[in-house]
Amino acid sequence: MSVSRRQQGAYLGRFRQGSYIPLCAQVLTSHLSPVWPDTAPTAYLYSDSALVSSFKIPVTDFASATGLFSKSVLVDQPLPLGRYRVVYRWTVGGVAGAVMDSFEIVGGGDPAGAVISMCSYDRPEARYILGQLSGGRLAQGRNPKL
């Protein structure tokens, strides 16, 4: 009997809404050596009940990391709470390969992401605050609130 472990990947952890999931696929030959695939790997994201989405994974470091692909995926509204598996699939010389990771979306956080910069300014009528969110949006606040 042979024990297959490497291709079952890793448990990436628990993530809140608004955080980024670091997806990473190392493409390997059938003998587990790093290699460039025929095309970029495709990630297939599965919930407990269905295939949620699929997308290509871009190369990480073409110059010095053979076969390494990675992508950070923002946990936003399309991903409800629960466990997920991500299956990276590729072909090398027409031969299929795959590896699988898993992660969990837990409660908390904000789908728009965390505040990564902020500024405030005072006006005669109110005090304003403007924040840049990691998801790319701007958020503003006003005191007193109208």
Add this chain to the structure above:
Amino acid sequence: MFAGFVPIGSAFVDDFLALDANNVPNDGTGSPTFTVYGPSGAMAGGTGTAAKTDATTGLYRYTVTPSAPNGYVSGQVYRVVLLYVVSAVTYAVIKSFQVT
């Protein structure tokens, strides 16, 4: 491979890849089987078969529901040994989960 957490009494759904000797995904022969092991051995009701997740070659799904009547305890880690056959060779995949 650690596969995640599951509240006691809830279904733990997980997938795994069946690979051949060259690490190529393969549907193999028959349905993969699994057994759940706790600290004292195989768990009551902890056996079953996995089914294809979808049309993806070699991708299988299994479901375990850890319950108190079957001896599962919150905080304990359990191992799932999955067996499948490709070209008359039996392969094993070992996964684990923690009951919360």
